Amino acid sequence: MMINNHLKQQLETLNLKYREQAPLSAFTTFQLGGLCPFLVECETLSQLRQAVSLFRAERQPFILLGGGSNVVAADEGIEHPVIRYRSSVPVISRNGNALTAAAGTLLDDLVQYTIKEGLSGMAFASGIPGTVGGAVVGNAGAFGRQMSDVVTAVNILDEAGKEMTLPREACGFDYRHSRLKETGQIVASAVFELEPGDPPTLEAERQDILAQRRDKHPDYKNVPCAGSFFKNLPPSAPGERRQAAGWFLDQAGAKDLRSGGAAVFPKHANIIIKADASCSARDVFDLSEKMAARVKEQFNIILSREVRFLGPIPAGDASRRFW
Ligand SMILES: Cc1cc2nc3c(=O)[nH]c(=O)nc-3n(C[C@H](O)[C@H](O)[C@H](O)COP(=O)(O)OP(=O)(O)OC[C@H]3O[C@@H](n4cnc5c(N)ncnc54)[C@H](O)[C@@H]3O)c2cc1C
Incomplete structure (x- = not known):
């Protein structure tokens, strides 16, 4: 997709930082994905306002990203530009x-x-x-x-x-x-x-929670992922808690599954990780399909994804296309 020069000039006039052909792998915790044609980095709310107004005035569709921790970006990259709003200083x-x-x-x-x-x-x-x-x-x-x-x-x-x-x-x-x-x-x-x-x-409550998370979840900076892949299931009876998708996945043997460079985190059956550098978004998608199929086969339960795909879903299933 061509980004019109007028838009670029206006971003420059407003001192808004942008990159062309930006790798989505650098902006997502899964560290996957091809290029987006254009990425504007907004640190502040006023920068976000300015960027959004410019894109809208130019009728330029865009995708908004925050920390990129709940998405898998397609290997082929995405068609639309991205506006990323994430602040290093809390406001x-x-x-x-x-x-x-x-x-x-x-x-x-x-x-x-x-x-x-x-x-x-x-x-x-x-x-x-x-x-x-x-x-x-x-x-x-x-x-x-x-x-x-x-x-x-x-x-x-x-x-x-x-x-x-x-x-x-x-x-x-x-x-x-x-x-x-x-x-x-x-x-x-x-x-x-x-x-x-x-x-x-x-603070004691926070430290307890952080310890529990360290125990169960990968440190995404070293083990790229997007957290829980599937949503938990509705409670089996009113007033009870939701049923952990991870339990069903574990019972169905999901931890033994693998697709290319994508694997299931050994301590948590509902977390897909980029196990090695060869891992692609397609591997993640294929593995998620295998995991869901196991649960369907064993429990007749259909899992739905919590993580969102950016760009075409690898299998080309248009009904489940996200953007
Ligand atoms: C190791 C790990 C552990 C995790 N644990 C949990 C957990 O315990 N519980 C949980 O719920 N999630 C968890 N997650 C998933 C993720 O961190 C959360 O879903 C998080 O809230 C996503 O925020 P983000 O800014 O990264 O969103 P992104 O991934 O950047 O975006 C997700 C969606 O939100 C939209 N979005 C982002 N910012 C805005 C905005 N300003 N306005 C409108 N739309 C916006 C995007 O367009 C996209 O559709 C985990 C992820 C990882 C990697």
Whole structure:
């Protein structure tokens, strides 16, 4: 796809950093994927606003990325340019027990801020990679809690680039899902309502969670992955917890499966890892199909993916194409 020169000039005028033919492997925790024609890196909300306004004014479709920790980018690369919004410095303001965090803030930076400020309710998110924006859109969660338990409002960028506030009820939150995921609306910031808490107690809770995560999850910087690959299943009875997809995968022998350079993490049957440098997005897709087939065969259960594919799904199944 050609990016028009006018757009480039305007980005340059606004001092917005962009790269042409950017490798998606450098912007995703799976470290997979070919090139995107153009990638704009936004550190701040005002840069995001400017970039989005320019792209919209030029009628240039784009894909938004945060930390790239919930996606698999296609080996062939993607057709559309990417706007990436991820901030190395957290942007958070406090008003009583409510916090507003810019969407580019790293989720774990927000958790640490809540603890320092003596606010309870977000320790569950300790160690979840990615940004506040990505976490809100996917309703990220762990240990029985999720973003929608603490989010009270989401500020999105409307078509004109202005911020519009959506109350929680308008976001259509569900398990690892929100309506924002379907509409493609851009999260500028989110508001969280928390409870007063004791910093040392909260820090102990955080350290406990981080220890549990270290025990079960790969360190994605050394073992590239995108966390849990499939969604957990609905509870077997009302009031019970969701059933771990990992349990079914484990029982079905998924840990022994492999496709090319993609393997299942030995300590967690629901995590696919890039086991060696030869691993492609296609390997990950093929392995996920084999894993799902095993669970279907053994339990007659259909697993659905939590991780999103960027670009054409390798098997060319248009009905499951993500972008
Ligand atoms: C080791 C590891 C452990 C993980 N553990 C967990 C876990 O315990 N629980 C859990 O829920 N997830 C987990 N994940 C998955 C992932 O970290 C979360 O889903 C995270 O919230 C994704 O955020 P991101 O910024 O990386 O989103 P991306 O991967 O960059 O994007 C994901 C989606 O969100 C959209 N998006 C991103 N930013 C915005 C924005 N500002 N506005 C609108 N849309 C946006 C993108 O367009 C895309 O559709 C884990 C991942 C890894 C690698």
